[in-house]
Amino acid sequence: MHTAHDSPLGKTVTGSDCYDPGLLFPIARAPKRAELYIDGTLPLHGADIWNAWELSWLDARGKPQVATATFHVPCDSPSLIESKSLKLYLNSFNETRFDDHETVRATIARDLSLVSGGDVDVALHALDELVDTRIASLAGICIDNLDLDIDHYGPPCPDFLRVDTRAAAVEENLVSHLLKSNCPVTGQPDWASVQIVYRGMPIDRAGLLRYLVSFRRHDDFHEQCVERIYIDLLARCAPEHLRVQARYTRRGGLDINPWRASAAGTDPGNPRLARQ
Structure with a gap:
């Protein structure tokens, strides 16, 4: 069983200059849920919404590309994904060539789904899509x-x-x-x-x-x-x-x-x- 103290957090870790899904580190949700007397059928629905603001890779001709990304990790996945490992994983795209944006999106979705054990939805956003994004507030x-x-x-x-x-x-x-x-x-x-x-x-x-x-x-x-x-x-x-x-x-x-x-x-x- 993976625990937080086994993760890259708080440690000096060497990343990778090329795509490396092995950098992703899952942490089982079950032990902490057991502390809350959650066992078996979940008494809740939901997701963990991640926004990644630093994502880059090389196109097929070697020119850098940039985007932001959003990941929806379902709460019924067996594992959450440790954040430093996700950062290291995304950094491994920096010097890796991909044919197009869709290949990058599909690769991330596949890898996060495999590690978390859930069906992770991934969306990539070009920077010009964010120009009109406004600061919001929580209603209430x-x-x-x-x-x-x-x-x-x-x-x-x-x-x-x-x-x-x-x-x-x-x-x-x-x-x-x-x-x-x-x-x-x-x-x-x-x-x-x-x-x-x-x-x-x-x-x-x-x-x-x-x-x-x-x-x-x-x-x-x-x-x-x-x-x-x-x-x-x-x-x-x-x-x-x-x-x-x-x-x-x-x-x-x-x-x-x-x-x-x-x-x-x-x-x-x-x-x-x-x-x-």
């Missing part, structure tokens, strides 16, 4: 300006989560830009904005903010943090419908944006936020 009520004291920064504390059981069900989008966790290998900080879309008894906003801040000293990968938030909200607040997405800031030319939902077909899209 931002809870960051609540007037409250906070003194718990880890471990994540689901006891903060509560609902008003006397109130009628509501439909709300709640947003916070204060989510921070840490890489479980290097200890480097990971920063994110998070959106919680739900239908059910009103979630106490002060408790929710305290809960999100309690990830501040927590060590886990992006995907694992989002699943923990989703499962804790599901268990403590019992919403009729729930979707959690986090938009993480970029590192090494990559940003990772997991989302998890109680229903299929609720993809939140891929908006580019101010810190991305």
Whole structure:
């Protein structure tokens, strides 16, 4: 079984000047899901949306080409892909000749699907396609300006989560830009904005903010943090419908944006936020 500490993270690693899918490193999702009592049928739907901003290769005549790429890794894949290994893998394209853009796209889709064990969707974007891309915001009520004291920064504390059981069900989008966790290998900080879309008894906003801040000293990968938030909200607040997405800031030319939902077909899209 591959673990985070076996990965290239935190180590000096020599990359490759030519295409090398062997650089990709999978990390099994099952052990961390077991900590959340997820076993067997997943109580969630979703994907990990990666944006790759540094992608280049050589055309058939040796001239460099550049593009950006988006990868959708389904959450039901057995493994997530460790980010440094993906960066090294993409760098191995830099001095490799490919016949056309479609060959590059299909190669990446095949390799990521094989490593993750899921059907990974890959799209390449020419730079002129991005000219009119605007900075977006997560729709909803931002809870960051609540007037409250906070003194718990880890471990994540689901006891903060509560609902008003006397109130009628509501439909709300709640947003916070204060989510921070840490890489479980290097200890480097990971920063994110998070959106919680739900239908059910009103979630106490002060408790929710305290809960999100309690990830501040927590060590886990992006995907694992989002699943923990989703499962804790599901268990403590019992919403009729729930979707959690986090938009993480970029590192090494990559940003990772997991989302998890109680229903299929609720993809939140891929908006580019101010810190991305």
